[in-house]
Amino acid sequence: MERFELNRRTFLKTSLAVAPAVMLSSHTPQDALAALAATPGKQVFSILHTNDMHSNVIGVGPLQDYTPLKLGDDQTKGGYARLGALIAQRKAELGQLGPVLVLDAGDFSMGTAVAAACREMGAELQLMAQMGYDATTFGNHEFDLGPDGLGKAIQRAAEAGDIPAIVVTNSDVSAESERLVDLQDLAQRGLLQPYRVIERGGLRFGLVGIIGYDAFKYAADVGAVTFGDPIETAKATAQRLKREENVDVVIALSHGGVVHRPDGSFQGEDLNLLEAIPGLDVVIGGHTHSELREPLMVDHRPVVQTGKYGEHLGELVLSLGNGRVTVESYRLIPVDDQILGDPAIQAEVEGFLQQSGDITFAPRGYATTQPLVMITEDWPMDYADIESGTPLANVVTDALRLATNSQIAFTANGAIRAGLTQGKTGVQTVYDIFALAPLGNGIVDPTAGSAMVQGYFTAAELKNILEFLLMDDPNHPGEYYPRTSGLRFYYDPRRPRFDQVTALELGDLDDGYTPLDLAAPTLYSFATSLYLGSILVYIPQLTKGALTLQPKKADGSPLTTKAEAIVDPRDSTSPYVLPATTHLNADLAAINAASREIKEWQAIMDYLVNLTTKTPDGLSLLVKDDRAKEIRGIKIS
Structure with missing residues (x-):
């Protein structure tokens, strides 16, 4: 079987076996x-x-x-x-x-x-x-x-x-x-x-x-x-x-x-x-x-x-x-x-924290130092350790699915930029939660934070997205591992490239799971961040047609992403080149009831604030329950 190297570059052809330095001490x-x-x-x-x-x-x-x-x-x-x-x-x-x-x-x-x-x-x-x-x-x-x-x-x-x-x-x-x-x-x-x-x-x-x-x-x-x-x-x-x-x-x-x-x-x-x-x-x-x-x-x-x-x-x-x-x-x-x-x-730092909150968070009803949620243990995000990062990834994808009212939400390990540390009190503020999803900007709202984007895909296209993200990059192990909500998938890493996913199931722990027919034309609503979405819409070009997909509207008509018009001068064989966000049409933006673009960080904060389990002081309490611990990507070995 051919081995596919994500970062195939002439400058990496030579592997250097490098010894540590010898010095005075x-x-x-x-x-x-x-x-x-x-x-x-x-x-x-x-x-x-x-x-x-x-x-x-x-x-x-x-x-x-x-x-x-x-x-x-x-x-x-x-x-x-x-x-x-x-x-x-x-x-x-x-x-x-x-x-x-x-x-x-x-x-x-x-x-x-x-x-x-x-x-x-x-x-x-x-x-x-x-x-x-x-x-x-x-x-x-x-x-x-x-x-x-x-x-x-x-x-x-x-x-x-x-x-x-x-x-x-x-x-x-x-x-x-x-x-x-x-x-x-x-x-x-x-x-x-x-x-x-x-x-x-x-x-x-x-x-x-x-x-x-x-x-x-x-x-x-x-x-x-x-x-x-x-x-x-x-x-x-x-x-x-x-x-x-x-x-x-x-x-x-x-x-x-x-x-x-x-x-x-x-x-x-x-x-x-x-x-x-x-x-x-x-x-x-x-x-x-x-x-x-x-x-x-x-x-x-x-x-x-x-x-x-x-x-x-x-x-x-x-x-x-x-x-x-x-x-x-x-x-x-x-x-x-x-x-x-x-x-x-430190005085300068505190001044910048105040200013950044006024610019970024206040317009959406939050403040930088505002307590949002209490945790009683660490919620790590170690990209190479898939199991330890599962609870936090499940919380993030559940939040994205709820905010966009989608059947399915996706992210990738590397898009979750931090874990949560319990510390002395367990209190996590807006500053701490923003660090989970700080990257990117909007489509119609240029303020910081990736916009949420939506589209519709068939089961076969969902499989292709998973196949794409399951290609690991040896320079960044585990960063592209797919995280889902509303979808459970089975995969066998021993199988050939682009054919590792063996089954998909729609649903969740509350309502149960239903197998998806990979040959059916049924469309499923799908949400992700603009930061990740700008990769996914480009999958056909990045895989030279090996994986196909087309984001669609609910009626099945194509969403215009302009990905076909991208000419990338970087000539990379990696599937992780990000096209400019301007190549995404505003029709992709997920909009809330107030007709405002939904930010990824906002979706996570709103989800945490509205958790039903509270501390005696009324602060949301985030616990590792069955939903958080659920394995949604089941590895067959």
Whole structure:
């Protein structure tokens, strides 16, 4: 049987078996580093770094638990007040040895309630500047609100004050398009740069910013932005930096990623950069949320990555001698309640939380800090662990089905962007629940949050949707696993591609299930988010006709999606390229009784608020009952 590789790319043909770094120690004591810095011919410098922070300004944990100005009383991981304080402390200490850079590898935005109003506030870049960041780059999620939304967010941040350099070496925003006007203005003003030179402590550092293939093919709406080949662009720029700019060290901010293989080795685009570019000295990586406890080395040159959401700060200490960069020390420092937060940064965070609530939630009757529901245990969402994520996925899909009055609702693991953590009190606020479904925007309502979309499909078409989502991506295991409400399905992963689903049943636990006839022309109402729907309508093109479907109205007439008109210059064989949301017709939008477009996050919040089980204080109580525990995708083995 032919094996189908979702990310079949020439740049991934070579798998690199990469060993962890050998250095003085994972964290060399300060006195040893000081002695090293005093060694003739050695110049010590340090890099503090993050990646994939996704606007997690209060960290990972319940909003009500987070107390950054106190110690030892919460379990929150991350939070910008604590991260900023830690950066300041480490810069002061490491600065005694030599120059210090603070860098980020992209996906700095999108994921929380603060990002919901990024076009109006530009909060992320403002806070990064306050924390002392020198530079960042674009990740795929920077394009969630399109190039025009991204441009507005950066413009707003720049209007408020200094922002980190945004280094976008292989991102081309020069095309003639109204949606690129703001990005073009930023480039002309030097706020978007093809490379960046920083002279500090007697050394010249050259920065390149690269968004990788796997990242830009996932970008939701890049408009007319195009991307150069990551390796070729980075190679040419590194050579220019060494030859024309006379830099001592070239550092790549790479939103490409690395993945851990079953045999213990690593592979990925961050490593490929070092393999292909001798003039590149260090890669600060991102995109795959990989928590690397030790650097990965290619010819003595390191790749590092901190994981996600600002839960750790990476600290990489290096030396330069005889033109060669050497790793001297590396560690990931937890950002937790052992760190006293910076009050000024926390004050800014609280102000942005208030503003984002006024912009996003208040028009729909919610407030950022409003308690919505109580939980008595964690509700995790671990993409690779299908079983543990089932209760939360069932709640989400049940909410989507109820909000749209559809027979069937779909989502995918990766569209559920967070789990729920019980914390000290179990109280989950609007801020916490929004994090479940923060991505995308609307069709007729441009505010943040994916619109709900509706259509009608036959049983055979529903099977095709499931077959499509059951194709796992080895770079993102479990993220595309289908989650359903109103539909139960059986599948055998040993069967050939596109023929793994063996049976479908319509119904639920309350009313029972009825087998569906795959040959019948009967139509079933179907709901999903715009973010996922923009993939599903494109299934025939993405599978080159192997899987067919046509969204329809209730009378069977086609819904106009304009998917046939899409010409995708990215030439990807992956089924997960997202066409721009403008390719979906407004007829797809799910509308509530007030004739307002239904947001995915709103559907979930409304569902939770209206749960019948309440606490003594009248707060909804979410429990793992039989409906939550139900297995709706039954694996045959």
